[in-house]
Amino acid sequence: MDPHQLPHIFIIAGPSATGKSTVARAIAESFGISMVEGDDLHPQENIDKMSEGHPLTDEDRWDWLKAVASVSVERASLPTSPPSELCGEHPGSPACITTCSALKRKYRNLLRSQLPELETAVLRFLFLTASEEELLRRIEERDNHFMKKGMVRSQIVTAEVPNTSEQDENCEDVEKDCTVIWTDNLSQDEVVEQALEIVKQLMLSSTSNECLDGEGAGDEAFAEDEN
Ligand SMILES: Nc1ncnc2c1ncn2[C@@H]1O[C@H](COP(=O)(O)OP(=O)(O)O)[C@@H](O)[C@H]1O
Numbered sequence: 001m002d003p004h005q006l007p008h009i010f011i012i013a014g015p016s017a018t019g020k021s022t023v024a025r026a027i028a029e030s031f032g033i034s035m036v037e038g039d040d041l042h043p044q045e046n047i048d049k050m051s052e053g054h055p056l057t058d059e060d061r062w063d064w065l066k067a068v069a070s071v072s073v074e075r076a077s078l079p080t081s082p083p084s085e086l087c088g089e090h091p092g093s094p095a096c097i098t099t100c101s102a103l104k105r106k107y108r109n110l111l112r113s114q115l116p117e118l119e120t121a122v123l124r125f126l127f128l129t130a131s132e133e134e135l136l137r138r139i140e141e142r143d144n145h146f147m148k149k150g151m152v153r154s155q156i157v158t159a160e161v162p163n164t165s166e167q168d169e170n171c172e173d174v175e176k177d178c179t180v181i182w183t184d185n186l187s188q189d190e191v192v193e194q195a196l197e198i199v200k201q202l203m204l205s206s207t208s209n210e211c212l213d214g215e216g217a218g219d220e221a222f223a224e225d226e227n
């Protein structure tokens, strides 16, 4: 199958308050593609736990990540009509934008491993990050959200910012399907602008899933270390 016709799943990842929902909404609206809000897929126990100021464990996140993957695959398979600026000469390629913190590499590996077959969809991560100070500032300004400022530290400590360095291309930990944006010194609009361009370029240039690394993502590997 022409890779341009494959469903594309873009996961907007990163710690709480880095701007995932803001960016995802803007991309979904601009390009007319579906959005999956990962927070909506947490079981109530996870929401309660975070609301009470307790970080989630690997175990808490396991089924949630699977749900995020399965809903995203489902949604990205629905026929949509992204505008030609997104598809170039390959109209009809369906896509979805998903927000999901996917803080650790093994969580991203789990998401990669959950695609039914690697040849049937293209998965890319856009990992947003910012300093602890900036996240505290944003969380304090945001109303009506279960994540309070006491959770920022654990989010920062847990986050493994993907290594995307081309110089490290042969290193085991390089995640070639990730792009990282440090958002500290960028306005919301500037981040959205960069994200729109990244998604557009990825849609236009997708060739294969050979960079996807689902290795070590099985239940056993996942369960090995807790936080
Ligand atoms: N680049 C940015 N600069 C300043 N504030 C931002 C930026 N991106 C998002 N925000 C603000 O930070 C808060 C958290 O953004 P949100 O999109 O809810 O983050 P997340 O979905 O990652 O938790 C919101 O109030 C949003 O308006």
Ligand SMILES: O=C(O)[C@H](O)[C@@H](O)[C@H](O)[C@H](O)COP(=O)(O)O
Pocket (backbone or CB within 6 Å): 014, 015, 016, 017, 020, 021, 039, 042, 056, 061, 100, 101, 102, 103, 147, 155
């Ligand atoms: O893995 C986690 O610890 C959680 O997923 C956590 O990251 C949370 O779900 C969101 O990040 C909070 O919601 P916002 O991202 O919307 O702040």
